[in-house]
Amino acid sequence: MAIAEADTIAAVATALGEASVGIVRVSGSDASRVVKSIFRTPSNVGVEVSKRQFKYGLIVDPWTQEVIDECILLWMPGPHSYTAEDVAEFQVHGGIQVLQKVLECTLKAGARTAEPGEFTKRAFLNGRIDLSQAEAVMDLIRSKTDKATQSALSQVRGYLSDSVGAMRRELLTLQAQVEVTIDYPEHDVESVACAQVVEVGTRLGSNIRELIKSARIGQVLREGVATAILGRPNVGKSSLLNALLRRDRAIVTELPGTTRDVLEEYVNVRGIPFRLIDTAGIRETEDVVEQIGVTKSREFLETAELVFVLINGNEPLQQDDLLLLSETRKLHRIIVVNKSDLPQAVDEGSLRGLAGDSAVVKISAKEHDGLGALEDEMERLVLGGSVEAADLTYMANARQKRLLEDAESELQEAVAAAQMGVTLDMIAVQLQSAYASLGLVVGEEVGEELLDEIFSRFCLGK
Ligand SMILES: Nc1nc2c(ncn2[C@@H]2O[C@H](COP(=O)(O)OP(=O)(O)OP(=O)(O)O)[C@@H](O)[C@H]2O)c(=O)[nH]1
Ligand SMILES: [Mg+2]
Structure with missing residues (x-):
C-alpha cells in the first residue's frame, strides 16, 4: 500500500455557517502529534494513539495556550479510517470563527491545509477505494x-x-x-x-x-434536466414555476412583462431533478429592458434540454404562440395549456395539429389542477420508459x-x-x-x- 503523500493535512469538513456542531478533520502521519499539541482532556490523560477512541476535552492554541473551544475528539488510527491514514476529527461548536481558529491550531501544530478532495484522494491513493468509488x-x-x-x-x-x-x-x-x-x-x-x-x-x-x-x-440525475418555461407574456409561466415548486418563488402579476430576468429553481419530480427556468414572455416590444429579457428567453431554445411551451387556454392562439410552436418543433417539449379554470377559447383541434408528436397537457397553475399529468409527462420524457426507477443501481x-x-x-x-x-x-x-x-x-x-x-x-x- 503505497502512501504517496504522507504529510499531514487539515480542513474544516462541515459547511461554514452557523450550526450546532462543526468538524475539523486532520489526516496523515503526524495527526497524533497534532492531537497531542492542541487537545487536552479534563484529567490531562493523553490520547492512546494506537486505539480507536472518542474523548471529551478542550482545544488549546499550541502557541498561546489559549482555550479555543470544548471538543469531542474522534481518533481513528490508520488503516481503519476514511483515508487509511491516522485521522483525527475534532467536533467543536459550529461557528465560522470557532472552526477557523481550530483549523489554525492544527496548522500551528504542523498540519497544512488540504486541497479540495484531498482526503478522498488519499483514500484512493492508499488503495482503500477505487476511482469510481471516489467519484x-x-x-x-x-x-x-x-x-x-x-x-x-x-x-x-x-x-x-x-x-x-x-x-x-x-x-x-x-x-x-x-x-x-x-x-x-x-x-x-x-x-x-x-x-x-x-x-x-x-x-x-x-x-x-x-x-x-x-x-x-x-x-x-447528477445535473438535473434544464427545463425552460417559454410562452407569451401573462400566460402564467411564473405561476407554473411556483405551482411546481409548491411555493411562491417568482413574482406573479396581471401585468404582461412581469418577469424580466431569468429565474432558476430546482424541483424534484418523481425523484428526477429538473432545473426549471422561468423566462420573460416572448413578444415584440419597444421596452429596452423587456427586449433584453426576450432575447435571453430565446437563447433557451438552444440550450434547454426540455421546453414547456405555455399557452393561455383562455384566449385564442395568437401569432406569437404559432411562432413559438413552430420554433420549438424539433425540441423535447411539452405543450402546456394553462388557465383551465377559465372558459376555454383555444381551438384544441388546431393546437393538436400544431403539436405534432408532443404531448399537450391542460393545467391550471393557479388552482394547481392537472399538475400530476404534467409531472407524469415530465418523467416519461426523461426516463423514456426505458429505465426502471428501481433499476438505477449505477450511472456512469x-x-x-x-x-x-x-x-x-x-x-x-x-x-x-x-x-x-x-x-x-x-x-x-x-x-x-x-x-x-x-x-x-x-x-x-x-x-x-x-x-x-x-x-x-x-x-x-x-
Ligand atoms: N385564472 C387563472 N389565472 C392564472 C393562471 N395562471 C396564471 N394566472 C394569472 O395570469 C397572470 C399572469 O401570470 P404570470 O405567472 O405572472 O404570467 P407570466 O407568463 O409569468 O407573465 P410574464 O412574466 O409577464 O411573461 C396573473 O394574474 C396570474 O394570477 C391560471 O391557471 N388560472
Ligand atoms: Mg413571469
Whole structure:
C-alpha cells in the first residue's frame, strides 16, 4: 500500500455557517502529534494513539495556550479510517470563527491545509477505494433527489468496481488462454481459443453496453434536466414555476412583462431533478429592458434540454404562440395549456395539429389542477420508459462512459478478428487494450493530471 503523500493535512469538513456542531478533520502521519499539541482532556490523560477512541476535552492554541473551544475528539488510527491514514476529527461548536481558529491550531501544530478532495484522494491513493468509488463520493454529496442519492451510494459501496472487476478477471483468463495458444500453436487449439474469444467477448460487450446506457440518465440525475418555461407574456409561466415548486418563488402579476430576468429553481419530480427556468414572455416590444429579457428567453431554445411551451387556454392562439410552436418543433417539449379554470377559447383541434408528436397537457397553475399529468409527462420524457426507477443501481459519468465505450469497441474488434481468423497475436493486443480501458474506469494506471482534475472538483474537507 503505497502512501504517496504522507504529510499531514487539515480542513474544516462541515459547511461554514452557523450550526450546532462543526468538524475539523486532520489526516496523515503526524495527526497524533497534532492531537497531542492542541487537545487536552479534563484529567490531562493523553490520547492512546494506537486505539480507536472518542474523548471529551478542550482545544488549546499550541502557541498561546489559549482555550479555543470544548471538543469531542474522534481518533481513528490508520488503516481503519476514511483515508487509511491516522485521522483525527475534532467536533467543536459550529461557528465560522470557532472552526477557523481550530483549523489554525492544527496548522500551528504542523498540519497544512488540504486541497479540495484531498482526503478522498488519499483514500484512493492508499488503495482503500477505487476511482469510481471516489467519484461517487462527490455525486453523493451533490445529489439532489433520492434516486441520485441511491445510485451514488451504491457506487460508493463498490457496485461499479465489482462489475468492472469481474469483467476484468474474465478478460484476464481469456488473455491467458490466447497467450498459451500463441506459445503452443496447434491448429485445433487455436480454433478453440477463437471460439472462446467470440463467446466471452460478445457477452462482456453486451454487459458493457448496459453500463453505458445508464450514462445518459446518470447525467440527468447528477445535473438535473434544464427545463425552460417559454410562452407569451401573462400566460402564467411564473405561476407554473411556483405551482411546481409548491411555493411562491417568482413574482406573479396581471401585468404582461412581469418577469424580466431569468429565474432558476430546482424541483424534484418523481425523484428526477429538473432545473426549471422561468423566462420573460416572448413578444415584440419597444421596452429596452423587456427586449433584453426576450432575447435571453430565446437563447433557451438552444440550450434547454426540455421546453414547456405555455399557452393561455383562455384566449385564442395568437401569432406569437404559432411562432413559438413552430420554433420549438424539433425540441423535447411539452405543450402546456394553462388557465383551465377559465372558459376555454383555444381551438384544441388546431393546437393538436400544431403539436405534432408532443404531448399537450391542460393545467391550471393557479388552482394547481392537472399538475400530476404534467409531472407524469415530465418523467416519461426523461426516463423514456426505458429505465426502471428501481433499476438505477449505477450511472456512469462522462469519463467512465468514454472508457466503457473504448473497451466495448475493442472487444468488438477482437470478436470480429476471431471470427475472421486473424492471427491470435493481434487478438491478444485488442484484448489487452480492452482490459486496460476497463482498468482506467476504476483508476488503475491513471495519470497524476487526471487525478488532480477529478479531485479538484471536490469540496474542501472531503
Ligand atoms: N385564472 C387563472 N389565472 C392564472 C393562471 N395562471 C396564471 N394566472 C394569472 O395570469 C397572470 C399572469 O401570470 P404570470 O405567472 O405572472 O404570467 P407570466 O407568463 O409569468 O407573465 P410574464 O412574466 O409577464 O411573461 C396573473 O394574474 C396570474 O394570477 C391560471 O391557471 N388560472
Ligand atoms: Mg413571469
